Amino acid sequence: MLHASICTIGDEILIGQIIDTNSSCISRTLEETGIKVTRMLSIGDDRDDILTNLRHELEINDIVITTGGLGPTKDDITKSVLAELSGSKGFVTSTEQLEIVHQILHSRGLDVLDINLAQANVPDTAEVIPNRLGTAPVMVFHIGKSTLYSLPGVPHEAIGALPDVIQHIKTHNSLTSISHRSVMVFGLAESALSKKIESWENNLPSDMHLAYLPNPLTGIRLRLSIYGGDAADHERRIGEQLAALHAILGDLIYSFEDDTLEHRIGTLLKASGKTLAVAESCTGGEISHLVTTVPGSSSYYLGSVTSYAISVKEKILGVPSATIREHGVVSAEVAAAMAEGVRRALGSDYSVATTGLAGPGGDDRNPEGTVWIGVSGPRGTVTARYQYKNDRKRNIERFAAAALNMLRKYIEE
Amino acid sequence: MLHASICTIGDEILIGQIIDTNSSCISRTLEETGIKVTRMLSIGDDRDDILTNLRHELEINDIVITTGGLGPTKDDITKSVLAELSGSKGFVTSTEQLEIVHQILHSRGLDVLDINLAQANVPDTAEVIPNRLGTAPVMVFHIGKSTLYSLPGVPHEAIGALPDVIQHIKTHNSLTSISHRSVMVFGLAESALSKKIESWENNLPSDMHLAYLPNPLTGIRLRLSIYGGDAADHERRIGEQLAALHAILGDLIYSFEDDTLEHRIGTLLKASGKTLAVAESCTGGEISHLVTTVPGSSSYYLGSVTSYAISVKEKILGVPSATIREHGVVSAEVAAAMAEGVRRALGSDYSVATTGLAGPGGDDRNPEGTVWIGVSGPRGTVTARYQYKNDRKRNIERFAAAALNMLRKYIEE
Numbered sequence: 001m002l003h004a005s006i007c008t009i010g011d012e013i014l015i016g017q018i019i020d021t022n023s024s025c026i027s028r029t030l031e032e033t034g035i036k037v038t039r040m041l042s043i044g045d046d047r048d049d050i051l052t053n054l055r056h057e058l059e060i061n062d063i064v065i066t067t068g069g070l071g072p073t074k075d076d077i078t079k080s081v082l083a084e085l086s087g088s089k090g091f092v093t094s095t096e097q098l099e100i101v102h103q104i105l106h107s108r109g110l111d112v113l114d115i116n117l118a119q120a121n122v123p124d125t126a127e128v129i130p131n132r133l134g135t136a137p138v139m140v141f142h143i144g145k146s147t148l149y150s151l152p153g154v155p156h157e158a159i160g161a162l163p164d165v166i167q168h169i170k171t172h173n174s175l176t177s178i179s180h181r182s183v184m185v186f187g188l189a190e191s192a193l194s195k196k197i198e199s200w201e202n203n204l205p206s207d208m209h210l211a212y213l214p215n216p217l218t219g220i221r222l223r224l225s226i227y228g229g230d231a232a233d234h235e236r237r238i239g240e241q242l243a244a245l246h247a248i249l250g251d252l253i254y255s256f257e258d259d260t261l262e263h264r265i266g267t268l269l270k271a272s273g274k275t276l277a278v279a280e281s282c283t284g285g286e287i288s289h290l291v292t293t294v295p296g297s298s299s300y301y302l303g304s305v306t307s308y309a310i311s312v313k314e315k316i317l318g319v320p321s322a323t324i325r326e327h328g329v330v331s332a333e334v335a336a337a338m339a340e341g342v343r344r345a346l347g348s349d350y351s352v353a354t355t356g357l358a359g360p361g362g363d364d365r366n367p368e369g370t371v372w373i374g375v376s377g378p379r380g381t382v383t384a385r386y387q388y389k390n391d392r393k394r395n396i397e398r399f400a401a402a403a404l405n406m407l408r409k410y411i412e413e
Numbered sequence: 414m415l416h417a418s419i420c421t422i423g424d425e426i427l428i429g430q431i432i433d434t435n436s437s438c439i440s441r442t443l444e445e446t447g448i449k450v451t452r453m454l455s456i457g458d459d460r461d462d463i464l465t466n467l468r469h470e471l472e473i474n475d476i477v478i479t480t481g482g483l484g485p486t487k488d489d490i491t492k493s494v495l496a497e498l499s500g501s502k503g504f505v506t507s508t509e510q511l512e513i514v515h516q517i518l519h520s521r522g523l524d525v526l527d528i529n530l531a532q533a534n535v536p537d538t539a540e541v542i543p544n545r546l547g548t549a550p551v552m553v554f555h556i557g558k559s560t561l562y563s564l565p566g567v568p569h570e571a572i573g574a575l576p577d578v579i580q581h582i583k584t585h586n587s588l589t590s591i592s593h594r595s596v597m598v599f600g601l602a603e604s605a606l607s608k609k610i611e612s613w614e615n616n617l618p619s620d621m622h623l624a625y626l627p628n629p630l631t632g633i634r635l636r637l638s639i640y641g642g643d644a645a646d647h648e649r650r651i652g653e654q655l656a657a658l659h660a661i662l663g664d665l666i667y668s669f670e671d672d673t674l675e676h677r678i679g680t681l682l683k684a685s686g687k688t689l690a691v692a693e694s695c696t697g698g699e700i701s702h703l704v705t706t707v708p709g710s711s712s713y714y715l716g717s718v719t720s721y722a723i724s725v726k727e728k729i730l731g732v733p734s735a736t737i738r739e740h741g742v743v744s745a746e747v748a749a750a751m752a753e754g755v756r757r758a759l760g761s762d763y764s765v766a767t768t769g770l771a772g773p774g775g776d777d778r779n780p781e782g783t784v785w786i787g788v789s790g791p792r793g794t795v796t797a798r799y800q801y802k803n804d805r806k807r808n809i810e811r812f813a814a815a816a817l818n819m820l821r822k823y824i825e826e
Contacts, residue, residue: 012626014450016441017636017671019434023455028429037427039466042436042453045624049451072604073625074614107782107802108602116604133803154627156807213430278698278719284705285691285698288719292697295773295805303725306691306701306717308710312759316718316729346725360708392708 002062002173004030007041007053009069009078010153014044022067022151022158028213029162033169034178034227035063045069050081058146063169068153070136072115079123079139082150086141088123095120096130097137104135126150129168133160140168147172179226179234183242184255184264186219186405193220197248204241216397217290218260219405254408261404262290268411269300274349276407278304279317279342281329282356282371286400302346307338317341330355330366332383335374343376350377352407358395371399375410382410414589414641415475415582417443420454420466422482422491423566427457435480435564435571442575447588448476449640458482463494471559476582481566483549485528492536492552495563499554501536508533509543510550517548539563542577546570551578560585592639592647596655597668597677599632599818606633610661617654629810630703631673632818667821674817675703675710681824682713687762689820691717692730692755694742695769695784699813715759720751730754743768743779745796748787756789763790765820771808784812788823795823 006023013020023040030037038061043049057064069078083091098120105112119135122128129138134157139150149165151158169175185193190212194201201210213221224241226234246253254264269276278288288304291297307313310329314321319337327333338353356371369388374381384406388398419436426433436453443450451474456462470477482491496504511533518525532548535541542551547570552563562578564571582588598606603625607614614623626634637654639647659666667677682689691701701717704710720726723742727734732750740746751766769784782801787794797819801811
């Protein structure tokens with residue numbers, strides 16, 4: 001099995017100004033491709049540090065993937081250090097990347113500056129994989145027995161380049177095949193899920209590997225994999241295990257592929273030709289934002305009202321002021337009235353509403369982290385209360401995910 | 414200056430199941446204390462890997478901080494490997510930590526199991542810093558000329574232990590200072606900014622270090638730092654450079670501290686006692702979401718209408734259907750009517766609105782990535798058009814950030 005290490009280059013990660021999310025994504029992708037990640041490393045924009053560390057990583061790994069340090073400004077020195085490391089005699093221009101740089105500058109209405117054009121220059125020792133999402137290309141260096149892939153640090157560029165990098169690795173190495181299937185589960189903590197499927201998990205064939213991949217917005221992705229062997233046969237065997245898992249988990253499973261709640265809801269609504277509206281308070285727009293990240297959502301999504309102020313709940317959503325006075329803003333009654341109000345105001349088939357306290361602040365009846373969710377549709381309105389214990393940002397995510405899951409279950413019924 | 418490295422131990426980070434947030438926080442704290450972080454490392458729960466990597470880190474650093482691998486289950490082996498690494502002859506019980514373990518089990522209503530009590534046992538080579546937030550204590554090892562601090566992996570425990578760790582470091586070392594200042598810039602690409610401040614940058618004193626930290630949602634953070642020396646003097650010198658930078662960049666700078674557009678807008682609105690409403694189309698709720706990530710935003714934020722469907726633009730926001738027919742949905746006129754409509758409907762002092770095409774799809778007049786932004790307030794309504802070329806998700810972010818920046822400038826004027 002190939003061994004790889006991932007190295008982020010940049011002071012901003014090293015001194016803790018930004019959190020490294022690239023390494024985690026790259027690691028997951030390598031692992032799914034059948035490559036063992038031995039370690040991840042973060043170093044600063046310093047010539048000696050980059051040279052010393054990369055030399056060491058190249059000695060003990062088949063593949064080294066770096067991200068960062070490829071910007072046009074002076075603090076970014078990865079390219080020149082890689083030129084030195086690979087014994088380059090000079091720089092050459094990648095005409096393909098130069099074309100992309102021109103397109104990007106043109107489409108953004110930016111002047112063509114020399115430092116932008118220089119982004120298309122690479123050491124003569126580098127093989128280029130063009131980067132359509134940014135100005136810095138991916139560079140491939142063969143150094144000793146190892147291969148180094150230099151990716152941009154901007155997350156969507158790094159992640160966007162990954163499929164080409166994986167393809168390059170596959171072309172130049174013989175990898176053991178891996179058969180994978182994912183199942184999306186929402187509504188249980190990891191430990192509770194583990195307990196619930198304990199005996200199923202313990203009886204899995206010894207060549208089958210189960211991974212728990214929790215995510216606050218999408219729930220837990222369970223991934224079953226088998227390394228090597230006959231892919232068709234493995235897929236059949238994994239399918240059998242997933243059917244058994246479905247019998248245990250029922251509608252806690254919302255998809256049998258790598259999926260999100262908002263995408264699943266979109267699939268259901270498109271299939272039925274029904275429409276959706278959203279009313280938010282404590283989630284502040286996050287649910288609407290998630291719904292509209294799905295391409296094509298305009299075919300079923302009408303829109304939303306974020307009623308942060310009580311006056312907006314009353315005026316736009318038509319929540320009776322008496323309901324608010326009697327039950328409080330954070331209540332089942334207000335969640336229901338908001339869901340019904342937005343459904344009526346926007347004329348949708350379904351709606352979902354939230355009212356709660358993301359924090360900081362709360363009281364005895366509704367401590368910080370409390371949310372009431374209302375879902376309304378052809379079969380009437382249902383409400384539920386959830387309680388979380390995170391900071392404001394994480395609570396908003398949890399509330400939004402719980403609301404989407406409740407909507408998903410209502411539509412599926 | 415002391416050199417430190419941070420090492421997370423655990424398969425879950427190495428294979429990308431969870432994102433490492435501890436290292437970033439520890440690094441920031443060390444930097445602020447005047448300790449240079451040379452690198453960050455993630456390795457798996459493997460005896461040989463832990464030994465090899467920690468030996469190497471201890472050789473080249475004064476301080477090594479590890480997190481993780483201290484749980485009570487079998488896969489966590491950090492403690493026994495640290496015993497081996499430090500030449501321990503056996504384990505001793507920390508009576509102070511044992512007391513805490515009992516308290517924690519009692520308060521959670523859990524049975525007292527041997528594996529829990531064993532959490533208070535440490536190698537006889539370790540100095541103990543009690544951990545009141547969890548069962549595993551912080552352990553300090555003096556190995557060769559270096560000191561290793563072993564912290565728990567659970568983020569709130571690791572972060573909670575930091576003040577005691579920093580105190581321990583300060584007590585045992587004399588530290589140099591680091592002076593940092595950040596400036597937030599929005600409205601220029603990194604390369605254009607670099608060009609604009611080129612001569613200022615070239616004339617920076619040689620001990621002053623400039624870093625560009627771009628982020629699609631917050632713009633570019635410029636960070637100036639000086640290592641060592643007299644902190645008060647450095648802060649004065651950095652302040653002088655920032656004043657010169659301000660003269661060059663003007664209102665492209667929106668803050669002289671680490672900040673976000675939505676937070677800056679909140680600061681301005683709170684100071685003036687004015688209110689805000691938002692109308693979104695292509696941004697789908699992202700602007701409202703960003704505004705409400707700011708704690709206390711309910712004091713100035715009334716709410717938003719996401720009008721994904723034309724019917725919602727007409728019915729709720731009162732955009733005349735003639736305006737849509739004549740100018741098209743993606744137009745200055747509709748952006749202005751949406752901004753004015755939501756300001757009227759919700760009764761706010763200011764408003765911002767977006768209408769555009771995040772993609773996929775577009776036409777000749779309005780290609781994918783086009784957005785019209787309207788800002789309305791006491792001085793009337795202004796509009797502007799922006800054009801981006803990213804994928805849907807990234808376009809939505811760019812649109813939202815451009816809208817927030819336009820609103821920020823309008824309020825500041």
